[in-house]
Amino acid sequence: xxxxxxxxxxxxxxxxxxxxxxxxxxxxxxxxxxxxxxxxxxxxxxxxxxxxxxxxxxxxxxxxxxxxxxxxxxxxxxxxxxxxxxxxxxxxxxxxxxxxxxxxxxxxxxxxxxxxxxxxxxxxxxxxxxxxxxxxxxxxxxxxxxxxxxxxxxxxxxxxxxxxxxxxxxxxxxxxxxxxxxxxxxxxxxxxxxxxxxxxxxxxxxxxxxxxxxxxxxxxxxxxxxxxxxxxxxxxxxxxxxxxxxxxxxxxxxxxxxxxxxxxxxxxxxxxxxxxxxxxxxxxxxxxxxxxxxxxxxxxxxxxxxxxxxxxxxxxxxxxxxxxxxxxxxxxxxxxxxxxxxxxxxxxxxxxxxxxxxxxxxxxxxxxxxxxxxxxxxxxxxxxxxxxxxxxxxxxxxxxxxxxxxxxx
Amino acid sequence: xxxxxxxxxxxxxxxxxxxxxxxxxxxxxxxxxxxxxxxxxxxxxxxxxxxxxxxxxxxxxxxxxxxxxxxxxxxxxxxxxxxxxxxxxxxxxxxxxxxxxxxxxxxxxxxxxxxxxxxxxxxxxxxxxxxxxxxxxxxxxxxxxxxxxxxxxxxxxxxxxxxxxxxxxxxxxxxxxxxxxxxxxxxxxxxxxxxxxxxxxxxxxxxxxxxxxxxxxxxxxxxxxxxxxxxxxxxxxxxxxxxxxxxxxxxxxxxxxxxxxxxxxxxxxxxxxxxxxxxxxxxxxxxxxxxxxxxxxxxxxxxxxxxxxxxxxxxxxxxxxxxxxxxxxxxxxxxxxxxxxxxxxxxxxxxxxxxxxxxxxxxxxxxxxxxxxxxxxxxxxxxxxxxxxxxxxxxxxxxxxxxxxxxxxxxxxxxxxxxxxxxxxxxxxxxxxxxxxxxxxxxxxxxxxxxxxxxxxxxxxxxxxxxxxxxxxxxxxxxxxxxxxxxxxxxxxxxxxxxxxxxxxxxxxxxxxxxxxxxxxxxxxxxxxxxxxxxxxxxxxxxx
Numbered sequence: 001x002x003x004x005x006x007x008x009x010x011x012x013x014x015x016x017x018x019x020x021x022x023x024x025x026x027x028x029x030x031x032x033x034x035x036x037x038x039x040x041x042x043x044x045x046x047x048x049x050x051x052x053x054x055x056x057x058x059x060x061x062x063x064x065x066x067x068x069x070x071x072x073x074x075x076x077x078x079x080x081x082x083x084x085x086x087x088x089x090x091x092x093x094x095x096x097x098x099x100x101x102x103x104x105x106x107x108x109x110x111x112x113x114x115x116x117x118x119x120x121x122x123x124x125x126x127x128x129x130x131x132x133x134x135x136x137x138x139x140x141x142x143x144x145x146x147x148x149x150x151x152x153x154x155x156x157x158x159x160x161x162x163x164x165x166x167x168x169x170x171x172x173x174x175x176x177x178x179x180x181x182x183x184x185x186x187x188x189x190x191x192x193x194x195x196x197x198x199x200x201x202x203x204x205x206x207x208x209x210x211x212x213x214x215x216x217x218x219x220x221x222x223x224x225x226x227x228x229x230x231x232x233x234x235x236x237x238x239x240x241x242x243x244x245x246x247x248x249x250x251x252x253x254x255x256x257x258x259x260x261x262x263x264x265x266x267x268x269x270x271x272x273x274x275x276x277x278x279x280x281x282x283x284x285x286x287x288x289x290x291x292x293x294x295x296x297x298x299x300x301x302x303x304x305x306x307x308x309x310x311x312x313x314x315x316x317x318x319x320x321x322x323x324x325x326x327x328x329x330x331x332x333x334x335x336x337x338x339x340x341x342x343x344x345x346x347x348x349x350x351x352x353x354x355x356x357x358x359x360x361x362x363x364x365x366x367x368x369x370x371x372x373x374x375x376x377x378x379x380x381x382x383x384x385x386x387x388x389x390x391x392x393x394x395x396x397x398x399x400x401x402x403x404x405x406x407x408x409x
Numbered sequence: 410x411x412x413x414x415x416x417x418x419x420x421x422x423x424x425x426x427x428x429x430x431x432x433x434x435x436x437x438x439x440x441x442x443x444x445x446x447x448x449x450x451x452x453x454x455x456x457x458x459x460x461x462x463x464x465x466x467x468x469x470x471x472x473x474x475x476x477x478x479x480x481x482x483x484x485x486x487x488x489x490x491x492x493x494x495x496x497x498x499x500x501x502x503x504x505x506x507x508x509x510x511x512x513x514x515x516x517x518x519x520x521x522x523x524x525x526x527x528x529x530x531x532x533x534x535x536x537x538x539x540x541x542x543x544x545x546x547x548x549x550x551x552x553x554x555x556x557x558x559x560x561x562x563x564x565x566x567x568x569x570x571x572x573x574x575x576x577x578x579x580x581x582x583x584x585x586x587x588x589x590x591x592x593x594x595x596x597x598x599x600x601x602x603x604x605x606x607x608x609x610x611x612x613x614x615x616x617x618x619x620x621x622x623x624x625x626x627x628x629x630x631x632x633x634x635x636x637x638x639x640x641x642x643x644x645x646x647x648x649x650x651x652x653x654x655x656x657x658x659x660x661x662x663x664x665x666x667x668x669x670x671x672x673x674x675x676x677x678x679x680x681x682x683x684x685x686x687x688x689x690x691x692x693x694x695x696x697x698x699x700x701x702x703x704x705x706x707x708x709x710x711x712x713x714x715x716x717x718x719x720x721x722x723x724x725x726x727x728x729x730x731x732x733x734x735x736x737x738x739x740x741x742x743x744x745x746x747x748x749x750x751x752x753x754x755x756x757x758x759x760x761x762x763x764x765x766x767x768x769x770x771x772x773x774x775x776x777x778x779x780x781x782x783x784x785x786x787x788x789x790x791x792x793x794x795x796x797x798x799x800x801x802x803x804x805x806x807x808x809x810x811x812x813x814x815x816x817x818x819x820x821x822x823x824x825x826x827x828x829x830x831x832x833x834x835x836x837x838x839x840x841x842x843x844x845x846x847x848x849x850x851x852x853x854x855x856x857x858x859x860x861x862x863x864x865x866x867x868x869x870x871x872x873x874x875x876x877x878x879x880x881x882x883x884x885x886x887x888x889x890x891x892x893x894x895x896x897x898x899x900x901x902x903x904x905x906x907x908x909x910x911x912x913x914x915x916x917x918x919x920x921x922x923x924x925x926x927x928x929x930x931x932x933x934x935x936x937x938x939x940x941x942x943x944x945x946x947x948x949x950x951x952x953x
Contacts, residue, residue, distance in 0.1 A: 042870040049871040053859035078778040105754035108691040135787040140724040188474015230860040241648020244721030269865040
């Protein structure tokens, strides 16, 4: 039996009760106003959700536009059916009630009527299926792409690799802004300070050119995720061990947002998608910058680092990858093991920690980080060995990581 | 006139020594009415448990940011809420109704296999305990969603194993319950009760029971493969060893979609009993109702992949599942039209059961229409895994199944307990539930259209108002059910209230509820129809 979990649950119950008592008088309209967007002074997010938005996102691709049209068409048909059916029912309820003296009739079947109300819905269904088929077939046609990008779902961030087309070879990882994740843990944004892109801001957005057919290949590293951008009308599961694809041709420049749509573990709500659609020139310029950056960043794994430099780099790696679970203070939480004071981190045999970094642990609860570079892994290992109460003064060099790669965990 | 009183030797009941008392009556229960009561009390307990989990979720989602639970616990709560409501509340509750009503409706003395009946109920207790206490296992309860998708399910802690075993037990229980219902209906009908004269509730349950027998083993297979993937080195669903995670989804939904109908067909049956009784008119299109139920059941086997439009099926696959799903709207529509035609030119009164039945039709149709919208694959691409889907299935499962069961409770509880419920309290319960239900779930359509994903512990600020509204509605809805238990169910169980007539739903003109259950006294005696009753031509009255 796990006491922490039990305590956790009872603590939650306590919080609910306290919240209930605190707000008992305020329940209802005033509570809504207090909790609602008004108090937070939030605005619509262009390319993302609007405040109390009632319909689908404004479309920026042909497919999304057709989806809108289909949805309106379906809505209208359904509302007409609804009104007709319940018009009859409520008429009957008003007129054919005992209290107004209506006597029950005796009929209980009519082959003609029954055939009619089987055939008419059948015809309506066919009328719905025809336009839907057209849109579906168009949305599945991923041929002739100008640019192919692989989106890899990773617990809990997105990896983007430019596979084919302008910018080929660019690859980076896109993670939720750590300040936003922290805000969430601290009970949400404070009133008046809520960013409009709360939980949607990432460090590295996916950049694509406008008016070009972009094919997105999805896959995943660990569990199933789903890549979705409502404004583009796309949603495609990212399945480990398999590749699937979808496509879009954005007709407007701007920022567009989506979120992971398939339950993928505890940080499911914290792996947003931010697509920046830019003009052809801006895209070319961005590709050039990225290429330069890549050249500068290409780390030589045999380079010998000083502790200060490596720790500084490790702090960034830790914040982007580790802090969500192990916490910025290294204390862990619930089933997440603390790093502060951890025997494995402090062990003089560096291989113990390195192998866990490379291969994961606890049946995947601690994922494998082999996708990170040798230098990044060495940096984060050095950081954990020299932070909080862990002051070993020991440094892990990239070469040590390289030596452990491929060895069984 | 009472059918049971046709035993001239009243002493028969007295020397009938196998009416045990105390705890033995329940633990060793073989009487269909006692077992029905056990099922209903169990499922209500689970409804409350699952409801508390849901309210914790709604409390967390009341405003953006994490205030009450961490994301791990949030995922555990969503998962357990789903599993408990589906396997612990809705399914056993319908078995409870079946146990109570099927023998009474077909003039049988009991269920066919009385001891197996006992076993299938008592299997649920360890299953529920195993599920409920999995919160205490290391790593907490199951957190991969009620759909248990691989490979996330392969990452979870020991609670996943507990959950798998619990579901095996519940599956075994359901299969035994179904065998019992099928054999009872096919073999134990009173002479003259032909299949096509049988009450609709029996028909819907007969078909449901076949569905259960067909798909529960499929679920058992899927979760057993998950278990061996977790512990015995197989890689059915684990891509690391060449397994296919999507295969899990195909197998799961091959069970999962018929399961949806398992949870709604008996509800159709209950509503088909209530509407004619309070319209004082026979059910319109009885035969087409039976055929429509059968059609829905058969079609439910060929629509499963509409839950998987975003997995990246080939376009022909998507088209097939889109068309087949849309087609299901036809037989479902037939049922709705039949109910309204039954009401048409009737002589309606609106006691509580009728309110629930009409409320059911109204709200269920909203869920049905959003279902048709979701069946359109290009729209589903936008709405899959968003709150729109959450709204849709709560409209069909809460407003569908649960509302029908409330209707069934008010309709039959006078027969079960021998006392009438308070009409005022019943109406308060109905309106309170109907309004708070819609306050809770209607705004979720908007959240889904705006793209808010389901199973999210925290959300962008723009979704705050509708979430707050839904949370307030959820608490109101929850309290309505507490009200129902303490002010409607408990008094009835204590026998407080006006004694019920043998047929409380028969008006002075002799019109109203028909069926053999109204031919026995209220409350129904421990043993009924010990000798097969002689029926009139319509098989609704006992004539000797």
